[in-house]
Amino acid sequence: MNSTNNSSWWRRSGTFWAGASLIVSTFCAWSAPFLAEPAFxxxxxxxxxxxxxxxxxxxxxxxxxxxxxxxxxxxxxxxxxxxxxxxxxxxxxxxxxxxxxxxxxxxxxxxxxxxxxxxxxxxxxxxxxxxxxxxxxxxxxxxxxxxxxxxxxxxxxxxxxxxxxxxxxxxxxxx
Known part of the structure; x- marks a missing residue:
């Protein structure tokens, strides 16, 4: 694997993880009120x-x-x-x-x-x-x-x- 392909892979995987992070953080923000209900x-x-x-x-x-x-x-x-x-x-x-x-x-x-x-x-x-x-x-x-x-x-x-x-x-x- 040459350095060009390697950096391209990191860029692509970085985009994937950024997107995955956005999905997870959105889900957590949406579900937070439901997760907080048992606080009492x-x-x-x-x-x-x-x-x-x-x-x-x-x-x-x-x-x-x-x-x-x-x-x-x-x-x-x-x-x-x-x-x-x-x-x-x-x-x-x-x-x-x-x-x-x-x-x-x-x-x-x-x-x-x-x-x-x-x-x-x-x-x-x-x-x-x-x-x-x-x-x-x-x-x-x-x-x-x-x-x-x-x-x-x-x-x-x-x-x-x-x-x-x-x-x-x-x-x-x-x-």
């Missing part, structure tokens, strides 16, 4: 991940609720001390994700909504508005989302959690 989800995910990392680096007691696995784990720093199967919110009444803390504790509470009225709900720990971790004596479908958004726990497990956690105990809820 990513920010929430990062906040939850950072909270978990910070709690694991401490010796603090905290509660993890995993909606995808329908599991609750009580932690002391990075050591799990209690793990149970739970029942969280159905699709129409989901359990909110985020970082919370136990706000109030009630040995017995009455829970009411548009389509339910349950007296004597045992070992209730509210952590976000009307959302709570509590005992559920009215079903045995743990491992399946069936609640109106609360975290349902078998009564004996709810009692253990109630006695272990204090007001202010962090609660991390994630998918």
């Amino acid at each position: 989800a990513d920010a929430e995910h990062n906040k939850i991940a950072n909270a978990i990392l910070n709690l694991q680096e401490s010796s603090q007691r905290w509660i993890e609720i995993d909606l995808a696995k329908q599991r609750l784990v009580a932690w002391e720093g990075d050591k799990s001390v209690y793990a149970i199967v739970i029942s969280t919110g159905k699709d129409g009444t989901p359990t909110p994700t985020g970082t919370f803390a136990v706000q109030t504790k009630h040995r017995v509470a009455r829970m009411q909504g548009d389509d339910y009225d349950v007296p004597d709900v045992p070992f209730t720990m509210y952590y976000y508005g009307g959302y709570a971790i509590h005992g559920a004596y009215w079903h045995n479908k743990f491992g399946t989302p069936v609640s109106h958004g609360c975290t349902n726990v078998a009564v004996n497990h709810a009692e253990w959690l109630f006695n272990w956690a204090d007001v202010g105990t962090p609660i991390i809820v994630h998918k």
